Amino acid sequence: DLVSDDQTIFPKEFQEKYLVSRGIGTGVCGEVKLAFERATCKKVAVKIINKKNFPSVGTATRNAEREIEILRRIDHPCLIKTEDFYQTEDTYYIVLELMEGGELFNRVKAGHGLDEAVAKLYFYQMLMAVEYLHRNGIIHRDLKPENILLASQAKTCLIKVTDFNQSKILEGETLSRTLCGTPSYLAPEVFTHAATTGYGPAVDAWSLGVLLFVCLGGYAPFYEHPSRPSVQEQIIQGEFTMVPSKWKGISDQAKDMVRKLLVVDPSLRLSITSALKHPWLQDPAMLAQANKLMYPPEDSDTELAHNKRPREDEEGDGN
Numbered sequence: 001d002l003v004s005d006d007q008t009i010f011p012k013e014f015q016e017k018y019l020v021s022r023g024i025g026t027g028v029c030g031e032v033k034l035a036f037e038r039a040t041c042k043k044v045a046v047k048i049i050n051k052k053n054f055p056s057v058g059t060a061t062r063n064a065e066r067e068i069e070i071l072r073r074i075d076h077p078c079l080i081k082t083e084d085f086y087q088t089e090d091t092y093y094i095v096l097e098l099m100e101g102g103e104l105f106n107r108v109k110a111g112h113g114l115d116e117a118v119a120k121l122y123f124y125q126m127l128m129a130v131e132y133l134h135r136n137g138i139i140h141r142d143l144k145p146e147n148i149l150l151a152s153q154a155k156t157c158l159i160k161v162t163d164f165n166q167s168k169i170l171e172g173e174t175l176s177r178t179l180c181g182t183p184s185y186l187a188p189e190v191f192t193h194a195a196t197t198g199y200g201p202a203v204d205a206w207s208l209g210v211l212l213f214v215c216l217g218g219y220a221p222f223y224e225h226p227s228r229p230s231v232q233e234q235i236i237q238g239e240f241t242m243v244p245s246k247w248k249g250i251s252d253q254a255k256d257m258v259r260k261l262l263v264v265d266p267s268l269r270l271s272i273t274s275a276l277k278h279p280w281l282q283d284p285a286m287l288a289q290a291n292k293l294m295y296p297p298e299d300s301d302t303e304l305a306h307n308k309r310p311r312e313d314e315e316g317d318g319n
């Protein structure tokens with residue numbers, strides 16, 4: 001095994017395929033580094049996860065390989081692709097698609113929300129990605145701004161959801177591990193029913209509601225404050241405030257979407273499918289923009305390609 005500049009140990013076969021560069025992100029479950037695939041110079045992201053954060057027994061490791069196979073088949077324009085997977089005795093190395101725009105977390109500056117039109121474009125793509133996961137039997141369970149990546153520095157860009165694989169690959173989440181991260185995005189039933197009746201895909205609808213609240217308002221709906229109940233209590237009560245100064249200029253339809261997602265009772269909460277039908281998203285210009293980002297026309301269909309080819313009525317040797 002060779003050691004990279006900051007003492008991270010990488011397996012030899014990994015080093016033979018990838019050249020590791022600088023750190024580009026850190027999360028609860030591991031560090032992310034930029035790397036280059038030696039054969040193609042293609043840039044990738046490598047998530048390095050210390051197994052002690054995911055206590056695994058023999059069966060879990062076998063599960064990891066099986067889960068990797070499932071995840072390799074996951075294919076949606078708004079989901080980060082798992083490109084490769086290595087493990088040593090104490091570490092997982094997950095090679096992921098690189099997103100040049102980084103984390104949404106860095107785009108939603110404290111105190112300033114995104115333009116409503118930008119938030120709508122991003123939120124629609126998140127809904128499409130999560131609806132696809134649910135259709136494939138995967139509940140994300142950890143949707144938050146750090147797990148929403150942007151394809152470029154442009155405001156109007158493709159977004160991709162990541163980390164849906166970690167909890168799926170690295171053995172099912174235990175409630176204790178779920179509670180080890182920041183609870184701000186966790187749905188109420190994770191605290192009140194998870195240990196007994198468990199929880200379903202509606203937890204992702206709640207987290208998307210929190211994400212949309214943060215993108216529009218520029219602050220979190222449930223947050224630690226000395227004079228307030230604990231975040232867990234605020235969530236269980238569904239207590240949040242849309243501060244007028246922060247929400248002035250935001251449309252009533254956008255606020256209605258947030259209010260219908262941040263509903264404590266999962267059976268009454270807006271489902272992902274219903275959210276996609278909400279009036280706020282019936283916006284042809286946004287839908288056209290999102291579809292162009294998710295399904296870009298093939299090169300041969302773009303006007304650029306047309307400009308290169310002489311038209312039939314033009315001079316040319318006919319080839």
Ligand SMILES: C/C(=N\O)c1ccc(O)cc1O
Pocket residue numbers: 024025032045047080096097098099100101102103149162
């Ligand atoms: C996890 C990940 N990609 O899969 C990633 C994480 C952080 C970042 O700045 C860029 C990235 O592409």
